[in-house]
Amino acid sequence: MITLTHFLVVGACLFxxxxxxxxxxxxxxxxxxxxxxxxxAAIVNLVAFSRYDKAFYGGQVFxxxxxxxxxxxxxxxxxxxxxxxxxxxxxxxxxxxxLKD
Amino acid sequence: MPNxxxxxxxxxxxxxxLLPFAGFLLSIALGKKARHGTVAIVxxxxxxxxxxxxxxxxxxxDPIHVRWHWFTIGQHAFHVGxxxxxxxxxxxxxxxxxxxxxxxxxxxxxxxxxGIHRYWAYLSLxxxxxxxxxxxxxxxLMYIFWELVGFASxxxxxxxxxxxxxxxxxxxxFIINRVGDIGFLVGIAMVYSSVGTLDVQALFxxxxxxxxxxxxxxxAANGKGTVTAGWLTVAGFAFFLGAMAKSAQxxxxxxxxxxxxxxxxxxxxxxxxTMVAAGVFLLARVFPLFNEAMLLxxxxxxxxxxxxxxxxxxxxxxxxxxxAFSTISQLGFMMSGIGIGMYHIALFHLVTxxxxxxxxxxxxxxxxxxxQHMKEKHGLxxxxxxxxxxxxxxxxxxxxxxTMLIASLALVGFPxxxxxxxxxxxxxxxxxxxxxxRGPVSAIPYVLAIVSILTSFYIFRLLxxxxxxxxxxxxxxxxxxxxxxxRQMLVPMVFLAFCxxxxxxxxxxxxxxxxxLLQGIAAELxxxxxxxxxxxxxxxxATITTIIVAVVVWRWYIRGHYPLNTTGxxxxxxxxxxxxxxxxxxxIVRPLLKLSALLWWTDRHVVDGIINGIAAxxxxxxxxxxxxxxxxxxGAVRLVGKLAWGAGNVLRRSQTGRVQQYLALVFFIIxxxxxxxxxxxx
Amino acid sequence: xxxxVFYGFAAMAIGSAILLVSxxxxxxxxxxxxxxxxxxxxxxxxALADFIAITQLLIYVGGVLVLLLxxxxxxxxxxxxxxxxxxxxxFAMPVWQALLIAVSFLAILIHTAIxxxxxxxxWITASKTAGTTIQPGDNTVQHIGVxxxxxxxxxxxxxxxLLMMALIGAAHLTRKEETx
Numbered sequence: 015m016i017t018l019t020h021f022l023v024v025g026a027c028l029f030x031x032x033x034x035x036x037x038x039x040x041x042x043x044x045x046x047x048x049x050x051x052x053x054x055a056a057i058v059n060l061v062a063f064s065r066y067d068k069a070f071y072g073g074q075v076f077x078x079x080x081x082x083x084x085x086x087x088x089x090x091x092x093x094x095x096x097x098x099x100x101x102x103x104x105x106x107x108x109x110x111x112x113l114k115d
Numbered sequence: 116m117p118n119x120x121x122x123x124x125x126x127x128x129x130x131x132x133l134l135p136f137a138g139f140l141l142s143i144a145l146g147k148k149a150r151h152g153t154v155a156i157v158x159x160x161x162x163x164x165x166x167x168x169x170x171x172x173x174x175x176x177d178p179i180h181v182r183w184h185w186f187t188i189g190q191h192a193f194h195v196g197x198x199x200x201x202x203x204x205x206x207x208x209x210x211x212x213x214x215x216x217x218x219x220x221x222x223x224x225x226x227x228x229x230g231i232h233r234y235w236a237y238l239s240l241x242x243x244x245x246x247x248x249x250x251x252x253x254x255x256l257m258y259i260f261w262e263l264v265g266f267a268s269x270x271x272x273x274x275x276x277x278x279x280x281x282x283x284x285x286x287x288x289f290i291i292n293r294v295g296d297i298g299f300l301v302g303i304a305m306v307y308s309s310v311g312t313l314d315v316q317a318l319f320x321x322x323x324x325x326x327x328x329x330x331x332x333x334x335a336a337n338g339k340g341t342v343t344a345g346w347l348t349v350a351g352f353a354f355f356l357g358a359m360a361k362s363a364q365x366x367x368x369x370x371x372x373x374x375x376x377x378x379x380x381x382x383x384x385x386x387x388x389t390m391v392a393a394g395v396f397l398l399a400r401v402f403p404l405f406n407e408a409m410l411l412x413x414x415x416x417x418x419x420x421x422x423x424x425x426x427x428x429x430x431x432x433x434x435x436x437x438x439a440f441s442t443i444s445q446l447g448f449m450m451s452g453i454g455i456g457m458y459h460i461a462l463f464h465l466v467t468x469x470x471x472x473x474x475x476x477x478x479x480x481x482x483x484x485x486x487q488h489m490k491e492k493h494g495l496x497x498x499x500x501x502x503x504x505x506x507x508x509x510x511x512x513x514x515x516x517x518t519m520l521i522a523s524l525a526l527v528g529f530p531x532x533x534x535x536x537x538x539x540x541x542x543x544x545x546x547x548x549x550x551x552x553r554g555p556v557s558a559i560p561y562v563l564a565i566v567s568i569l570t571s572f573y574i575f576r577l578l579x580x581x582x583x584x585x586x587x588x589x590x591x592x593x594x595x596x597x598x599x600x601x602r603q604m605l606v607p608m609v610f611l612a613f614c615x616x617x618x619x620x621x622x623x624x625x626x627x628x629x630x631x632l633l634q635g636i637a638a639e640l641x642x643x644x645x646x647x648x649x650x651x652x653x654x655x656x657a658t659i660t661t662i663i664v665a666v667v668v669w670r671w672y673i674r675g676h677y678p679l680n681t682t683g684x685x686x687x688x689x690x691x692x693x694x695x696x697x698x699x700x701x702x703i704v705r706p707l708l709k710l711s712a713l714l715w716w717t718d719r720h721v722v723d724g725i726i727n728g729i730a731a732x733x734x735x736x737x738x739x740x741x742x743x744x745x746x747x748x749x750g751a752v753r754l755v756g757k758l759a760w761g762a763g764n765v766l767r768r769s770q771t772g773r774v775q776q777y778l779a780l781v782f783f784i785i786x787x788x789x790x791x792x793x794x795x796x797x
Numbered sequence: 798x799x800x801x802v803f804y805g806f807a808a809m810a811i812g813s814a815i816l817l818v819s820x821x822x823x824x825x826x827x828x829x830x831x832x833x834x835x836x837x838x839x840x841x842x843x844a845l846a847d848f849i850a851i852t853q854l855l856i857y858v859g860g861v862l863v864l865l866l867x868x869x870x871x872x873x874x875x876x877x878x879x880x881x882x883x884x885x886x887x888f889a890m891p892v893w894q895a896l897l898i899a900v901s902f903l904a905i906l907i908h909t910a911i912x913x914x915x916x917x918x919x920w921i922t923a924s925k926t927a928g929t930t931i932q933p934g935d936n937t938v939q940h941i942g943v944x945x946x947x948x949x950x951x952x953x954x955x956x957x958x959l960l961m962m963a964l965i966g967a968a969h970l971t972r973k974e975e976t977x
Binding site for chain 3: 015016017018019020021022023024025026027028029030031032033034035037038039041042043044046047048050051054057058061062063064065066067068069070071073074075076077078079081082083084085086087088089090092093094095096097099105
Binding site: 033036037038045107108110111112114 | 770771772773774775778779782
């Protein structure tokens with residue numbers, strides 16, 4: 015029997031891995047991939063909870079929205095990354111330190 | 116009730132008052148350009164015309180009273196207005212009539228004086244103040260003009276302010292007048308608080324508050340009870356105090372002789388019609404206020420003044436001082452007249468006295484003018500006012516001599532002169548009054564008679580010394596020649612000489628009962644039981660004694676048979692003016708000076724010490740404050756700054772610019788929050 | 798059987814993800830991401846959300862992943878060279894702070910998940926007892942279509958506008974500058 019907890023644990027694992035990617039990887043594209051992992055973890059949770067909402071399908075509809083928004087976010091983020099690359103000739107976040115005091 | 120429409124007499128009186136004021140303003144505005152005095156003379160001439168018209172319209176008719184609302188304090192309305200009754204228009208005309216000759220005389224007398232533009236302005240102001248005083252319809256307005264008179268006289272007496280004596284004299288006049296002014300003010304306050312109005316007609320008119328028969332109770336202002344007799348006596352005394360100072364009554368007379376420091380023409384104006392007359396006029400105005408006791412006080416004071424001043428006049432050598440004491444003495448006569456209840460006779464005497472006293476001063480001025488000229492021309496070291504330096508001027512200044520003789524005869528009350536009418540009327544009525552009195556006051560008419568004899572003596576002495584005696588050695592040696600005064604001075608003198616004779620007042624030179632002036636004022640007064648014999652006896656005796664005195668003076672001064680010891684105590688008392696000034700000096704001035712010195716010392720050592728101590732304490736406190744400020748407050752501020760700087764310095768290390776580090780921090784904090792929530796739930 | 802397949806998908810997703818984040822080679826990492834997305838889509842099917850699973854495949858695998866590859870190729874020329882040359886280190890060294898935070902989050906999330914399993918929300922219980930849970934035989938697609946057009950019409954429109962804005966924004970950001 016696959017319970018709610020199963021899904022939640024899988025989501026937790028994916029979220030943590032995405033978080034690690036965001037914090038640790040030295041490549042902007044992989045940071046983006048980490049973010050996508052985290053979004054996917056969230057979607058997993060939404061879908062899992064959706065089983066118990068037959069009246070409105072709230073979880074599934076919002077999962078749909080989330081996927082669409084994530085795609086849009088990726089499009090914009092990649093555009094930004096390309097611009098940053100054009101400017102710095104690098105996509106390593108460590109190299110981009112103009113915010114340093 | 117007073118009406119509010121302006122009639123021609125009112126307009127005339129108003130313009131008579133305001134014209135000199137306009138002259139004053141114009142003179143001030145013109146400044147040094149107004150040297151010739153045309154403005155002042157034109158103003159006073161027009162004023163005289165207006166006053167004459169007002170007099171002709173009002174005299175013998177019902178009083179005209181007009182007033183306008185002035186201001187309101189609380190629920191008490193004050194008015195400003197004119198009251199034209201017989202006394203007011205008489206004084207109005209008199210003041211103008213005296214002022215015009217004085218102005219004309221000044222034209223020659225003051226010629227070439229460096230400050231003459233001021234002189235004209237002050238003279239106009241003086242006339243304005245006096246004219247305003249006589250037509251004022253309430254006591255408050257009267258008091259304002261009263262003060263103005265005092266102020267203008269202060270300016271005129273101190274006209275030659277560069278002289279020490281003049282500066283002292285005007286201070287003295289002013290200070291003594293202040294004493295009287297306070298009395299006047301207190302009187303006004305007492306009347307207002309008890310009766311609730313200051314309107315002269317409402318207070319003292321025929322239907323006024325005080326018109327009730329003596330001894331009757333007067334309703335108080337608040338409608339409860341009555342004004343007590345004691346209260347009235349005090350109020351009356353307060354008014355009398357004001358009049359005493361203004362009219363130079365003993366013992367407040369000391370300012371008048373000193374006021375001779377002013378120009379002689381000013382002296383004549385002060386003595387004749389303006390300043391000193393104000394006191395008598397005031398008493399005549401408030402006459403119904405006085406009760407029996409107060410009248411006795413007034414009569415006594417007047418008599419004492421008359422006697423003392425005449426006594427002082429006997430031995431003076433300064434020509435103007437003699438005349439000054441003469442004025443005081445005559446004012447004493449007038450006061451006595453008011454004191455015996457015959458204020459119309461007092462006013463009559465005031466009028467006649469105004470003419471002949473003015474004339475006396477103008478003549479004296481002419482003489483002084485000549486003496487001054489001689490002194491400057493020949494470089495003599497003489498006092499131009501000392502009668503011992505004069506003599507034999509009868510031939511050289513015949514017109515001056517003639518006018519002065521007429522004035523002197525008027526002063527002593529010789530028949531055919533105006534002085535005879537007023538002075539003998541006064542004496543006769545004094546005797547009639549004394550017949551009804553008991554006790555020492557019944558001696559008053561006798562004293563007045565003696566004063567009359569003394570008056571004859573001192574004025575004849577003056578005439579003898581100046582005009583008849585041999586010229587003083589110092590003048591004879593130089594062979595100098597005096598000559599008559601200029602015509603501009605003589606014309607006013609001749610005019611006044613005519614006014615000093617009887618035709619101006621009556622066609623019967625021997626009977627004062629037919630004087631129109633007395634009939635105009637005396638209407639409302641109670642009459643005393645006439646003593647027929649006195650009307651005959653007093654004038655005859657007075658004339659005879661006058662002739663005797665004249666003969667005595669002739670023998671003593673002109674023939675040189677001088678019998679008296681000039682070192683006698685009585686003589687010295689007279690010469691030193693009764694030591695009144697010295698008494699004031701010892702009793703008032705010196706203690707005041709001592710007190711001032713004491714206060715000065717206190718101020719210097721105690722008050723200043725305290726202040727310096729406070730200052731030192733303040734400085735010490737300031738020092739402590741500075742230290743605290745510099746070391747503690749500034750330190751605290753710097754500490755805060757250092758802390759902020761240090762914290763910033765530490766915290767800026769966290770700004771690495773590494774995005775992932777920021778993210779890690781964010782997630783770390785979210786982690787902490789989640790942990791807190793979990794454990795808080797548990 | 799069902800459960801085993803679920804575990805298989807879960808293991809594949811988690812394992813690929815772990816491999817993804819520890820891999821140095823980005824191209825390979827991106828392909829591993831493809832596997833992860835696929836597995837997650839499988840998990841969606843187990844959660845009775847077949848339409849979502851299909852959407853996941855269409856948008857993520859068909860759109861996002863291709864975009865990522867494009868961007869990677871446009872930006873990492875030297876990395877591409879490196880890719881062609883072969884790499885010395887297969888795994889990237891973990892950064893310990895990041896690892897610490899990630900593991901902490903994992904612990905907390907799993908703790909929460911277990912708590913939810915043990916003490917489930919009232920509305921889930923109510924749904925279970927009322928029997929109004931989604932059943933495997935339901936027509937999900939129809940339901941979602943109806944709901945999107947009725948209950949969630951406003952969010953749908955808002956999201957569409959947002960998408961358009963994102964499109965314009967992305968196009969603007971990547972256009973060639975006429976004047977630098």
